[in-house]
Amino acid sequence: xxxxxxxxxxxxxxxxxxxxxxxxxxxxxxxxxxxxxxxxxxxxxxxxxxxxxxxxxxxxxxxxxxxxxxxxxxxxxxxxxxxxxxxxxxxxxxxxxxxxxxxxxxxxxxxxxxxxxxxxxxxxxxxxxxxxxxxxxxxxxxxxxxxxxxxxxxxxxxxxxxxxxxxxxxxxxxxxxxxxxxxxxxxxxxxxxxxxxxxxxxxxxxxxxxxxxxxxxxxxxxxxxxxxxxxxxxxxxxxxxxx
Amino acid sequence: xxxxxxxxxxxxxxxxxxxxxxxxxxxxxxxxxxxxxxxxxxxxxxxxxxxxxxxxxxxxxxxxxxxxxxxxxxx
Numbered sequence: 630x631x632x633x634x635x636x637x638x639x640x641x642x643x644x645x646x647x648x649x650x651x652x653x654x655x656x657x658x659x660x661x662x663x664x665x666x667x668x669x670x671x672x673x674x675x676x677x678x679x680x681x682x683x684x685x686x687x688x689x690x691x692x693x694x695x696x697x698x699x700x701x702x703x704x705x706x707x708x709x710x711x712x713x714x715x716x717x718x719x720x721x722x723x724x725x726x727x728x729x730x731x732x733x734x735x736x737x738x739x740x741x742x743x744x745x746x747x748x749x750x751x752x753x754x755x756x757x758x759x760x761x762x763x764x765x766x767x768x769x770x771x772x773x774x775x776x777x778x779x780x781x782x783x784x785x786x787x788x789x790x791x792x793x794x795x796x797x798x799x800x801x802x803x804x805x806x807x808x809x810x811x812x813x814x815x816x817x818x819x820x821x822x823x824x825x826x827x828x829x830x831x832x833x834x835x836x837x838x839x840x841x842x843x844x845x846x847x848x849x850x851x852x853x854x855x856x857x858x859x860x861x862x863x864x865x866x867x868x869x870x871x872x
Numbered sequence: 873x874x875x876x877x878x879x880x881x882x883x884x885x886x887x888x889x890x891x892x893x894x895x896x897x898x899x900x901x902x903x904x905x906x907x908x909x910x911x912x913x914x915x916x917x918x919x920x921x922x923x924x925x926x927x928x929x930x931x932x933x934x935x936x937x938x939x940x941x942x943x944x945x946x947x
Contacts (some may be wrong), residue, residue, distance in 0.1 A: 639878070641905070641906055642878040642879070642880065643878065645906050646884070647880070647884050647885070647887040647888055647891070647906065647907055648887065648891075648907060649887055650887060650890045650891060650894070652894060659893070661889075667882050668882050668885050668886045668889060669886075669889075670882070670886075671882045671883045671885070671886035672886040672889040672890050672893075674883075674886075675886060675887070675890045676890065722939050726940065741893040741894075742893075743889050743890075743892075743893055745889060758935070767932065768932065768935060768936070768939075771932055771936060772936055772939055772940065772943070775936055775940065775943040775944075775946045775947060776940065776943065776946070778946040778947060779946055791896055791897060793892070793893050793894070793895065793899075795889070795892040795893050795904075797889060798903065800905070802912065802913055803912075803913045809924050809928070810920055810921075810923075810924050814927065815931065817927065817928060817931045818931060818935060840913065840916075841928050841932070843903055843912045843913075843916065844916065844924070844925040844928045844929065845925075845928060845929050845932055846901055846902075846903075847901050847903075847912075847916065847925055848925050848926060848928070848929040849901065849929070849947060850900045850901020850902075851901065852929075852947075853947060854900070855897035855898075855900040855901075856897075858900070861895060861896060861897060861899055861900045862900060862901060863892055863895065863899045863900065863901070863902050863903070863904055864902070864903045864904065864912075865888055865889055865891075865892035865903075865904040865905070866888065866903065866904065866905040866910075867880075867885035867886065867888045867889060868880050868885055868888065868905070868906070869878055869879045869880065870879050870880045870881065870882050870884070870885035871879045871880070871881055871882055
């Protein structure tokens with residue numbers, strides 16, 4: 630991180646207060662992934678407090694998810710039946726596919742997806758075809774996006790609104806050591822799938838996955854500008870938080 | 873130590889997520905921070921960064937096609 634980046638980070642963390650949301654989510658259907666703890670859980674609680682029509686907690690552990698559902702129902706007094714807990718394990722392509730199928734079969738419409746589920750591992754672990762940070766943060770996240778887009782687009786057509794799919798990213802994308810530009814054509818994933826580098830420089834892989842999320846969302850908006858694409862795709866940095 | 877002093881509560885951080893979910897077309901493709909559209913890493917704004925960005929998407933799209941043939945048509 631450069632001195633000016635660090636200065637900006639300090640200023641943001643110490644002096645910038647984020648406004649609490651006040652708008653109504655009545656009638657909206659929202660999915661928050663990774664919502665059994667931390668940021669995802671608190672974002673879910675906001676939606677429940679703000680009158681959301683249906684809220685899907687997409688979680689790895691259904692028992693933990695059920696406890697979070699109870700907690701949010703108690704603290705927000707939202708109606709029973711608003712919150713559902715669905716299984717989603719981003720470490721499994723099959724789980725992402727099953728989750729998307731359930732969305733397409735069971736949800737009438739879909740207005741907002743907060744793709745918050747992510748990993749910050751320090752050691753190499755092979756998951757599906759790649760290192761876990763790449764599989765979970767990047768590949769499965771965009772697999773989920775691709776598989777939910779038909780429902781999001783159908784919602785836009787049906788309601789005349791603009792649904793959103795936003796990915797929780799990080800300022801860590803600014804500080805990576807790895808030089809993506811030096812990777813030979815067509816070899817990005819195979820180059821990143823290097824146990825020796827990840828075990829030595831574990832934190833870097835997280836930043837790389839976050840950088841690639843931002844790149845892909847930018848590239849998609851380049852290919853499919855807002856005027857021709859009825860869904861908003863974005864990335865969001867929550868800042869450094871207690872988790 | 874640094875985290876203890878500087879970190880926001882998860883509740884406050886989660887406001888940024890809800891904010892991002894509520895934004896319209898002006899945030900399409902954008903990086904949001906502090907509930908505003910911000911520039912990402914300056915590398916991404918360079919010509920080389922944009923070139924690499926295109927390559928990353930091509931490779932990811934190819935991988936996604938291997939997992940779910942036809943998914944590229946969903947975008």
